[in-house]
Amino acid sequence: xxxxxxxxxxxxxxxxxxxxxxxxxxxxxxxxxxxxxxxxxxxxxxxxxxxxxxxxxxxxxxxxxxxxxxxxxxxxxxxxxxxxxxxxxxxxxxxxxxxxx
Amino acid sequence: xxxxxxxxxxxxxxxxxxxxxxxxxxxxxxxxxxxxxxxxxxxxxxxxxxxxxxxxxxxxxxxxxxxxxxxxxxxxxxxxxxxxxxxxxxxxxxxxxxxxxxxxxxxxxxxxxxxxxxxxxxxxxxxxxxxxxxxxxxxxxxxxxxxxxxxxxxxxxxxxxxxxxxxxxxxxxxxxxxxxxxxxxxxxxxxxxxxxxxxxxxxxxxxxxxxxxxxxxxxxxxxxxxxxxxxxxxxxxxxxxxxxxxxxxxxxxxxxxxxxxxxxxxxxxxxxxxxxxxxxxxxxxxxxxxxxxxxxxxxxxxxxxxxxxxxxxxxxxxxxxxxxxxxxxxxxxxxxxxxxxxxxxxxxxxxxxxxxxxxxxxxxxxxxxxxxxxxxxxxxxxxxxxxxxxxxxxxxxxxxxxxxxxxxxxxxxxxxxxxxxxxxxxxxxxxxxxxxxxxxxxxxxxxxxxxxx
Numbered sequence: 001x002x003x004x005x006x007x008x009x010x011x012x013x014x015x016x017x018x019x020x021x022x023x024x025x026x027x028x029x030x031x032x033x034x035x036x037x038x039x040x041x042x043x044x045x046x047x048x049x050x051x052x053x054x055x056x057x058x059x060x061x062x063x064x065x066x067x068x069x070x071x072x073x074x075x076x077x078x079x080x081x082x083x084x085x086x087x088x089x090x091x092x093x094x095x096x097x098x099x100x101x
Numbered sequence: 102x103x104x105x106x107x108x109x110x111x112x113x114x115x116x117x118x119x120x121x122x123x124x125x126x127x128x129x130x131x132x133x134x135x136x137x138x139x140x141x142x143x144x145x146x147x148x149x150x151x152x153x154x155x156x157x158x159x160x161x162x163x164x165x166x167x168x169x170x171x172x173x174x175x176x177x178x179x180x181x182x183x184x185x186x187x188x189x190x191x192x193x194x195x196x197x198x199x200x201x202x203x204x205x206x207x208x209x210x211x212x213x214x215x216x217x218x219x220x221x222x223x224x225x226x227x228x229x230x231x232x233x234x235x236x237x238x239x240x241x242x243x244x245x246x247x248x249x250x251x252x253x254x255x256x257x258x259x260x261x262x263x264x265x266x267x268x269x270x271x272x273x274x275x276x277x278x279x280x281x282x283x284x285x286x287x288x289x290x291x292x293x294x295x296x297x298x299x300x301x302x303x304x305x306x307x308x309x310x311x312x313x314x315x316x317x318x319x320x321x322x323x324x325x326x327x328x329x330x331x332x333x334x335x336x337x338x339x340x341x342x343x344x345x346x347x348x349x350x351x352x353x354x355x356x357x358x359x360x361x362x363x364x365x366x367x368x369x370x371x372x373x374x375x376x377x378x379x380x381x382x383x384x385x386x387x388x389x390x391x392x393x394x395x396x397x398x399x400x401x402x403x404x405x406x407x408x409x410x411x412x413x414x415x416x417x418x419x420x421x422x423x424x425x426x427x428x429x430x431x432x433x434x435x436x437x438x439x440x441x442x443x444x445x446x447x448x449x450x451x452x453x454x455x456x457x458x459x460x461x462x463x464x465x466x467x468x469x470x471x472x473x474x475x476x477x478x479x480x481x482x483x484x485x486x487x488x489x490x491x492x493x494x495x496x497x498x499x500x501x502x503x504x505x506x507x508x509x510x511x512x513x514x515x516x517x518x519x520x521x522x523x524x525x526x527x528x529x530x531x532x533x534x535x536x537x538x539x540x541x542x543x544x545x546x547x548x549x550x551x552x553x554x
Contacts, residue, residue, distance in 0.1 A: 003215045006327055006335055013336045016119065017343025023126040026436055027459050029348060029443030030184060032125055033315050035135050036344040037191045039118055040318040042142065042337040043198040045149045046329050050205035051164065052155030058279075059208035060157065064164040066201035069194040071168025072175070077191055078139040079176035084184075084447050085135055088128040091455035 031084045038077025044070035110148040111333040117141025118337055122344075128456045145333050181451045182408045185311060185441040189238040192314045196230025199223050199321035200288070206328040207279055217277050219327035221270050221287060226321040228291025229298065234314050236299035240307065241440055247304030256365065259297050266290045302363065304440070305482065309352045309363045311441045316345020348442050355436035355462075357488075357498040379530025381517065384537055386544065390551035392509060392535075393419075396473035398429040400465060402502055403445050404438050406479015406515075410541035413452040416478060419545055420454065422552050428473075431458050433465040433502050435483035462502050475507035477528075478541050485526045510534045513541045 050063030124134025203223030319341025326334025
């Protein structure tokens with residue numbers, strides 16, 4: 001039953017994803033990709049659980065390495081997306097009079 | 102905290118991811134959207150730390166600090182031109198994280214057959230994402246040759262790897278054990294498969310590969326979610342998987358090729374374009390300036406060559422001069438210009454081009470006949486009229502920006518070599534085409550110099 005329920009969540013999320021992403025303009029495709037990439041770093045949640053379970057040294061070790069990589073993904077992804085998106089600016093005024101030649 | 106309580110917070114996190122992605126639909130709200138998504142991630146992580154299952158903090162604290170430092174440093178340092186490589190590496194690091202989470206899930210007590218299949222899937226997809234991304238990074242950063250690497254019996258070898266993967270997976274399922282040799286075989290074969298999948302794909306097809314690997318990194322997180330029965334991994338992973346698939350699809354359409362064609366055949370291996378011959382009409386900076394000064398509408402069509410020449414800043418400067426001169430200036434970006442989707446837009450935004458001047462192919466084509474001057478900078482295949490006219494051309498059928506329909510076309514080109522796909526371009530011989538030879542940055546600077554002098 002658990003598997004069916006999770007599959008249900010999966011299918012709905014995929015449809016939701018298609019709806020959301022198809023509205024993103026081509027101009028923002030690179031930040032979209034790095035932003036989505038940061039979201040895929042959500043594996044961090046799973047990695048934290050494994051790293052902290054304290055059940056088996058090997059599992060903790062695998063978890064800890066996973067935490068490192070997932071954090072790179074999350075922190076790097078969000079920061080670089082923010083850096084890119086901050087560069088997209090609207091024109092300040094219709095034309096820029098008095099701009100230094 | 103009880104599991105129910107944690108799940109409530111996971112719903113909040115998922116909702117924040119969804120709102121975040123929704124706000125990415127406009128440059129005006131996108132920064133806030135990214136922030137919302139980051140808050141969602143923060144909520145998910147903090148709540149997880151409070152769960153009962155977590156007993157040891159020292160390991161993960163060190164691991165998280167190291168990861169955060171590397172991520173922050175990379176995000177701050179990376180040049181915008183190197184963004185495709187960076188995203189490839191981030192994809193790979195998401196992939197390896199999912200692989201490891203799947204592997205570690207083997208140590209959980211009471212795993213069912215379904216969970217074991219999920220574990221194998223997260224190892225497989227995670228592994229392919231990791232090694233595929235490293236290959237993509239190698240090609241993009243030109244650490245290795247960026248052209249397609251094709252050898253005889255490539256498909257047979259790939260099919261054998263795939264069969265071996267399935268066989269090892271099945272053997273593992275018969276006797277799931279922590280130290281099963283088949284587990285290690287699946288890990289190794291997944292990594293090998295990722296390498297084999299990317300090497301036959303050439304540099305010009307990289308936008309497709311990056312999009313696809315982006316999708317895989319989401320699907321790997323999804324599989325890891327199934328392996329540890331965690332909702333938020335499944336939801337977030339599926340959103341990313343869908344995003345990657347949509348981008349892949351857009352890229353394929355923009356090249357008029359099926360995904361199978363991109364993945365399995367080296368570009369241009371079969372067809373050879375009809376030879377085009379003609380005489381090119383060179384122009385110098387002085388004459389170019391005279392034509393531009395008289396133009397009332399100018400559109401710049403950038404390609405990867407603009408990034409290579411680092412010409413985006415001088416292009417924007419020229420654009421501003423033309424605007425002050427009364428011309429209507431726009432920047433027309435083809436969906437596959439550059440090495441990843443939207444790459445050119447980011448570079449132009451970095452050079453302070455306002456985003457309302459960035460137009461898409463489908464917006465510019467209907468009105469291109471009324472454009473006085475189209476300036477092609479470092480783009481080749483995406484403006485090649487052979488895509489419309491020459492059925493023998495490898496790019497035949499690909500949608501292009503029809504710059505040849507503009508009143509005048511300037512093509513900035515280093516020399517008369519052919520483009521990435523090795524295709525001859527009849528645009529260069531067009532009646533209304535003028536070639537401005539030389540380094541793009543220097544050529545544009547020279548034209549600016551003429552305006553100022």
